[in-house]
Amino acid sequence: QVQLQESGPGLVKPSGTLSLTCAVSGGSISSSNWWSWVRQPPGKGLEWIGEIYHSGSTNYNPSLKSRVTISVDKSKNQFSLKLSSVTAADTAVYYCTMVRGVILAFDIWGQGTMVTVSS
Amino acid sequence: QSALTQPASVSGSPGQSITISCTGTSSDVGSYNLVSWYQQHPGKAPKLMIYEVSKRPSGVSNRFSGSKSGNTASLTISGLQAEDEADYYCCSYAGTYYVFGTGTKVTVL
Numbered sequence: 001q002v003q004l005q006e007s008g009p010g011l012v013k014p015s016g017t018l019s020l021t022c023a024v025s026g027g028s029i030s031s032s033n034w035w036s037w038v039r040q041p042p043g044k045g046l047e048w049i050g051e052i053y054h055s056g057s058t059n060y061n062p063s064l065k066s067r068v069t070i071s072v073d074k075s076k077n078q079f080s081l082k083l084s085s086v087t088a089a090d091t092a093v094y095y096c097t098m099v100r101g102v103i104l105a106f107d108i109w110g111q112g113t114m115v116t117v118s119s
Numbered sequence: 120q121s122a123l124t125q126p127a128s129v130s131g132s133p134g135q136s137i138t139i140s141c142t143g144t145s146s147d148v149g150s151y152n153l154v155s156w157y158q159q160h161p162g163k164a165p166k167l168m169i170y171e172v173s174k175r176p177s178g179v180s181n182r183f184s185g186s187k188s189g190n191t192a193s194l195t196i197s198g199l200q201a202e203d204e205a206d207y208y209c210c211s212y213a214g215t216y217y218v219f220g221t222g223t224k225v226t227v228l
Contacts, residue, residue, distance in 0.1 A: 036217075038165075045122065046157070046165065046208050048217040059215045062120055095164055104212050105155035105170035112164050 002027035004096045004110035012090075012117050018083040022096030022110060029072060030054040034099035035079045036106065037070065039092040047092075051099060052079055086117045123148065123209055123220035130226040136197040139223045141209030142190060149190040153212035156185060156194045160205045168207075169194060201227050 008020035022035070029035065036051035050060035052070045060068050069082040083090060093112040100107040124142040131137040141148065141156075148154055154172045157165035167176055169185040172192060182197045192211070196203055204227045209220035 038219075045222040046210075046219040048210075048219060061216055103155075103170045103174075104153045105167055106157070106165070106210070107167055107170075107176070109164040109166070 002098055002108050004098065004108060006094060006096050006110045006113040008113060008115070010114060010116060012086055012115060013119055014087055014117055016086055016117075018081070018086050018090060018094075018115055018117070020081045020094055020096075020113065020115070021078055022080070023076075023078045024098075025077070029077045029079065030074055032101040033107075034101060035070075035072065036097045036099050037081045038095045038097055038106065038109075039090075040095070040112075041089075041092040044092075049081065049083075049094075088117050091115065091117045120147075120213065120216065120218050123211060123218055125207075125209060125220040125223045127221070128224045128226065130228055131196075131199045132228045133199055133201065135199050136195060137199060137225065139194045139196075139207055139209075139225070141192040141194070141211075141220045143192075143211050143218070144190055147211040147213040147218055148187065148192055150214075151212045152187065154185070154187055154192040155210045156183075157208045157210065158203075158205050159208065165208065196225070199227055203227060 005023045034051045037049040072079045095112045096110045097106040098108040156169040159165040172187045173185040
């Protein structure tokens with residue numbers, strides 16, 4: 001069974017860059033699945049950030065596209081998120097997820113990591 | 120790409136059935152049979168409950184069912200149980216991106 005684990009700083013300064021990594025275990029990141037990031041501000045709903053395939057192909061939320069970069073490291077079986085020019089509005093729990101390729105649904109989720117944007 | 124619209128809250132007594140609606144547009148819900156539903160308990164990660172409008176992943180109770188008509192998808196929980204009290208989110212594929220619903224808090228009275 002695939003498991004996902006997010007890691008990265010829990011505090012980022014305004015105007016800085018948020019960087020998170022998701023380690024994939026129990027399966028290969030080179031499988032026929034997409035790897036995605038979803039976030040949830042405190043007390044609010046879910047927002048899709050973007051996704052990557054092991055080939056490096058990406059899709060991003062149009063509203064975040066100018067600030068988001070998702071990359072994959074097949075040698076480490078992990079993928080990463082970078083969100084630039086952050087503000088307090090980017091404070092959220094960030095989840096990494098696996099989108100099962102055939103059904104296009106978020107099948108497996110990491111436990112989530114809270115990132116606060118504050119000086 | 121606005122969020123899909125869900126009622127803020129729905130409640131029911133144990134054993135009853137409830138239905139949560141999820142309204143999108145012809146660009147998302149109306150165009151793809153790729154609506155999924157997620158259950159989220161407080162402090163936990165979401166869990167996939169329904170995919171491709173009406174299919175259940177292995178291990179999900181058959182008390183959960185999904186449907187779609189036009190631009191609106193629905194999740195029905197039958198035989199409501201205390202453990203079903205949670206937040207529920209719909210999600211639709213929209214071509215090159217995904218859009219989530221606003222979320223519905225289900226309360227078991």
